[in-house]
Amino acid sequence: MGIMQKLTRQPVNVSRRGFLTGTGALVLATALPARRSRAQEAAGEAEPPAVPAFLELRSDGTALFRSPFIEGGQGIFSALPQIVGEELDLHPELFTVESAPPGAPFDIMGGFRFTGGSSSVRSSYPLMRQLGATARAMLIEAAAQQWGVDAADLTTEPGKVVNPESGESLGYGELAGAAMDLPVPADVPLRDPSTFRWIRQPLPRYDVHDKSTGRANYAIDASVEGMLLAAVQHAPRLGLAPVSVTNRAEIEGMRGVHSVHLLPGAVAVVADKFWQARKAVEAAEVEWGPGEASWPMPEDFSSQGFRDTLANADGEVIEIEAQGDAAGTLAGAETVLEAEYDAPFLVHGQLEPPSTIARFNDDGTLDLWLPNQAPEMFQGAAAEVAGIAAENIRIHSQILGGFFGRHFLYETANPYPQAILLAKAVGRPVKVQWTREEEFLRDAVRPMGFARFRGAVSAEGPTALSVEVVGEGPTGRWYKAPAGQDPSATEGISGKTYAIANRHIGQIYVPNPAVIGYWRAVGHSMHDFMYESFLDELAGAADLDPFEMRRGLLSDSERHRTLLETVGTLSGGWKPGVYEAEDGSQRARGVAMASPFGSEVAVIAEVSIDGGEVAVHQVWVAIDPGQIVNPATIEAQVQSAVALGVSQTLMEELVYENGEPTARNFDYYPFLRPDQMPQVHVEIVESGAKMGGIGEPGLPAVGPAIVNAVAVLTGQRIRSLPLSKHDFG
Amino acid sequence: MQLTVNGTTRDVDVDADTPLLWVIREELGLTGTKYGCGVAQCGACTVLVDGIPTRSCVTPADSVTGTEISTIEAVRETEVGKRVVEAWVENQVPQCGYCQSGQVLTAAALLTETPQPSDDDIEGAMINLCRCGTYNKIRAAVRGAAEG
Numbered sequence: 001m002g003i004m005q006k007l008t009r010q011p012v013n014v015s016r017r018g019f020l021t022g023t024g025a026l027v028l029a030t031a032l033p034a035r036r037s038r039a040q041e042a043a044g045e046a047e048p049p050a051v052p053a054f055l056e057l058r059s060d061g062t063a064l065f066r067s068p069f070i071e072g073g074q075g076i077f078s079a080l081p082q083i084v085g086e087e088l089d090l091h092p093e094l095f096t097v098e099s100a101p102p103g104a105p106f107d108i109m110g111g112f113r114f115t116g117g118s119s120s121v122r123s124s125y126p127l128m129r130q131l132g133a134t135a136r137a138m139l140i141e142a143a144a145q146q147w148g149v150d151a152a153d154l155t156t157e158p159g160k161v162v163n164p165e166s167g168e169s170l171g172y173g174e175l176a177g178a179a180m181d182l183p184v185p186a187d188v189p190l191r192d193p194s195t196f197r198w199i200r201q202p203l204p205r206y207d208v209h210d211k212s213t214g215r216a217n218y219a220i221d222a223s224v225e226g227m228l229l230a231a232v233q234h235a236p237r238l239g240l241a242p243v244s245v246t247n248r249a250e251i252e253g254m255r256g257v258h259s260v261h262l263l264p265g266a267v268a269v270v271a272d273k274f275w276q277a278r279k280a281v282e283a284a285e286v287e288w289g290p291g292e293a294s295w296p297m298p299e300d301f302s303s304q305g306f307r308d309t310l311a312n313a314d315g316e317v318i319e320i321e322a323q324g325d326a327a328g329t330l331a332g333a334e335t336v337l338e339a340e341y342d343a344p345f346l347v348h349g350q351l352e353p354p355s356t357i358a359r360f361n362d363d364g365t366l367d368l369w370l371p372n373q374a375p376e377m378f379q380g381a382a383a384e385v386a387g388i389a390a391e392n393i394r395i396h397s398q399i400l401g402g403f404f405g406r407h408f409l410y411e412t413a414n415p416y417p418q419a420i421l422l423a424k425a426v427g428r429p430v431k432v433q434w435t436r437e438e439e440f441l442r443d444a445v446r447p448m449g450f451a452r453f454r455g456a457v458s459a460e461g462p463t464a465l466s467v468e469v470v471g472e473g474p475t476g477r478w479y480k481a482p483a484g485q486d487p488s489a490t491e492g493i494s495g496k497t498y499a500i501a502n503r504h505i506g507q508i509y510v511p512n513p514a515v516i517g518y519w520r521a522v523g524h525s526m527h528d529f530m531y532e533s534f535l536d537e538l539a540g541a542a543d544l545d546p547f548e549m550r551r552g553l554l555s556d557s558e559r560h561r562t563l564l565e566t567v568g569t570l571s572g573g574w575k576p577g578v579y580e581a582e583d584g585s586q587r588a589r590g591v592a593m594a595s596p597f598g599s600e601v602a603v604i605a606e607v608s609i610d611g612g613e614v615a616v617h618q619v620w621v622a623i624d625p626g627q628i629v630n631p632a633t634i635e636a637q638v639q640s641a642v643a644l645g646v647s648q649t650l651m652e653e654l655v656y657e658n659g660e661p662t663a664r665n666f667d668y669y670p671f672l673r674p675d676q677m678p679q680v681h682v683e684i685v686e687s688g689a690k691m692g693g694i695g696e697p698g699l700p701a702v703g704p705a706i707v708n709a710v711a712v713l714t715g716q717r718i719r720s721l722p723l724s725k726h727d728f729g
Numbered sequence: 730m731q732l733t734v735n736g737t738t739r740d741v742d743v744d745a746d747t748p749l750l751w752v753i754r755e756e757l758g759l760t761g762t763k764y765g766c767g768v769a770q771c772g773a774c775t776v777l778v779d780g781i782p783t784r785s786c787v788t789p790a791d792s793v794t795g796t797e798i799s800t801i802e803a804v805r806e807t808e809v810g811k812r813v814v815e816a817w818v819e820n821q822v823p824q825c826g827y828c829q830s831g832q833v834l835t836a837a838a839l840l841t842e843t844p845q846p847s848d849d850d851i852e853g854a855m856i857n858l859c860r861c862g863t864y865n866k867i868r869a870a871v872r873g874a875a876e877g
Binding site: 072073074075204205207208209210211212213214215216217218220221229255273274275279349350351352353399400401402403404433435436437632636639640641642643644647665666667671672673674675677679680 | 747762852
């Protein structure tokens with residue numbers, strides 16, 4: 001997904017818009033400059049368009065901020081007040097943050113927005129600063145008028161405008177009313193970063209207390225008056241439809257059951273309580289027949305079979321990157337290595353299973369409470385299901401019990417269509433709650449990945465690299481990016497920084513029968529494992545140290561070389577080979593790098609073998625996001641990304657047999673346990689480069705660092721994840 | 730049947746085999762206890778039954794009549810619980826937060842039983858899953874609460 005770095009919107013004053021009259025609050029929205037002038041011409045007046053508030057500064061000195069981005073654990077509800085508050089000069093803890101509804105003025109990525117691609121802060125940073133700075137300038141102007149002095153002679157301290165000359169001050173709350181009628185100043189200068197009070201500080205998050213006391217409410221906790229609860233049984237494969245429920249009368253007679261429904265690809269039971277609905281729907285004996293599906297799952301589909309399909313693909317190789325003469329160099333090289341790498345399907349495994357409440361109102365509108373990462377997209381899709389106009393649908397975005405890419409709009413993977421259809425059918429609000437088992441059947445999975453490598457290496461390092469990446473990426477699937485222009489299909493093999501003189505990276509497009517989606521770090525989540533592992537293979541073939549060889553390949557890039565050296569130092573100095581740890585275990589380390597989502601990362605991992613299985617003891621991460629907002633959040637996100645990176649490398653794999661996943665819950669799809677979590681050491685390098693992402697970048701280099709360490713320790717080069725498939729006894 | 734939750738005894742009219750989790754969430758309206766997997770794998774549904782961390786998603790309601798059930802909503806009613814919550818905030822443990830009710834209650838039970846737990850004690854008790862990978866901060870918070 002692309003990132004909009006340019007400032008697409010600018011602040012407008014909407015304090016006097018009808019709904020807030022009398023509240024005495026300074027209310028700022030944002031508008032697209034071009035659209036505003038057209039609207040003004042059409043309306044023949046200078047009033048800004050009627051849009052909801054972005055930032056409300058209230059008479060009590062607190063602020064309400066509507067976040068265009070959804071909070072799901074990444075800390076965005078705390079980061080945005082930190083940025084706006086910095087420029088406004090209002091302590092971030094005085095902000096209340098809500099999820100913004102769909103549409104203007106929150107569609108700040110150019111008519112839309114999503115929470116993903118590690119893009120929230122970096123895409124909105126200039127606008128958020130501008131918003132805060134504009135409000136501050138208006139408050140200063142209001143004070144200047146009140147005191148009869150020049151605004152240029154005034155300044156602010158947190159929460160108040162100060163006249164340094166007289167020592168007088170006025171609180172923002174006292175000025176909010178007067179600022180309401182002031183024009184929005186153009187091009188207010190932003191603070192000099194060297195004077196930042198809060199940005200770059202490890203401020204605490206403001207949601208941790210509620211989240212530590214059970215008071216945070218997620219979609220699964222939402223309720224509306226008069227609602228019924230629904231549970232579903234999904235068709236075992238997409239492309240099947242329920243023909244009948246053969247024991248329907250029995251099901252309808254079960255306690256609390258309201259009604260039984262045949263839906264596209266599912267049977268639903270609506271009941272007074274969820275457990276009643278679930279018990280009933282599990283007891284339903286469903287006859288399945290042919291049905292409609294955009295991606296029907298073949299009856300004989302298996303992950304092993306699909307791995308073979310990818311490995312045997314010999315279609316057109318679409319060029320992604322080319323430099324020098326890879327083919328010629330490989331043909332003439334003395335040492336040439338070939339290898340095939342693969343990575344499995346994965347589920348998101350966010351701990352909150354999906355749910356949605358749908359409520360049709362007497363005025364023909366529809367309210368939806370649901371988890372989502374893209375409110376406008378869900379609103380549009382819900383309109384089609386409900387058969388009403390999108391503007392008549394209110395999307396109540398809830399905080400997410402984990403997401404990792406799970407809550408984008410994926411056809412068949414979200415429960416809102418079922419909730420809409422059921423609410424329509426029963427004439428009451430309905431909450432659909434998926435069980436974990438039904439979630440496993442309909443998650444939009446991380447696609448299986450495959451790549452074929454050929455590389456030449458000399459005593460000086462790699463001289464040529466040719467890679468064919470085989471498969472399909474989620475951006476191709478959901479946003480129609482054609483092969484060759486779909487970064488999600490190749491990133492992590494494409495976009496690497498090493499100076500290998502002759503290289504060719506291509507994609508062979510092979511459609512994936514499964515419903516695929518974005519999974520934390522997307523293509524990087526598997527491709528960096530493949531590339532960085534193969535790089536170590538090349539080093540081994542030429543008897544080169546993998547750390548030193550990488551340093552050599554980065555001789556033209558000070559930024560990357562610095563990062564590599566930083567992680568080396570952080571780990572106590574690069575340690576090649578096998579060594580004995582204090583506890584007597586034999587250990588080894590591996591190194592890897594990645595360039596995901598605008599940030600740069602270098603990782604070293606330390607492993608041992610314990611009972612035939614890989615144990616990861618330490619992970620050192622040096623991360624350079626260019627510029628930072630909150631170092632504590634960065635550290636937390638790196639911890640989290642490392643955990644998921646270790647988890648997918650050690651043990652995660654969704655296996656398909658006969659068109660169905662063999663696991664339907666965490667019993668047969670284990671993920672990282674507390675006792676398997678390594679110690680994680682993070683160093684942030686702020687190079688000053690363009691701001692990069694934070695949520696995902698910590699993940700991609702973890703896997704290859706572990707796998708490279710395992711190769712050093714055991715001599716086994718693992719080219720197929722997860723490691724739990726392999727015996728290290 | 731009658732259930733005693735957070736010190737209050739309530740009559741609930743549910744099938745005997747209804748999991749305690751759904752009684753707590755739907756009949757009593759206490760939504761701090763979370764549904765994650767339903768098969769006792771993740772621990773998001775952890776409550777304390779007579780002080781013992783219990784996976785409420787697989788605990789039939791009629792098996793806990795006559796016990797004292799305690800949920801996250803009552804965690805701050807004990808000194809240890811208060812200390813654990815403070816340590817969770819101090820260490821900035823939660824990310825998405827969904828598993829943390831269960832984590833906090835499990836920590837409170839551990840520290841009530843073992844005020845000065847060893848690393849092995851912590852590893853043995855703190856077994857709930859966290860998909861955000863807050864494990865290192867959980868460990869630090871448990872140690873912090875123990876010292877307090």
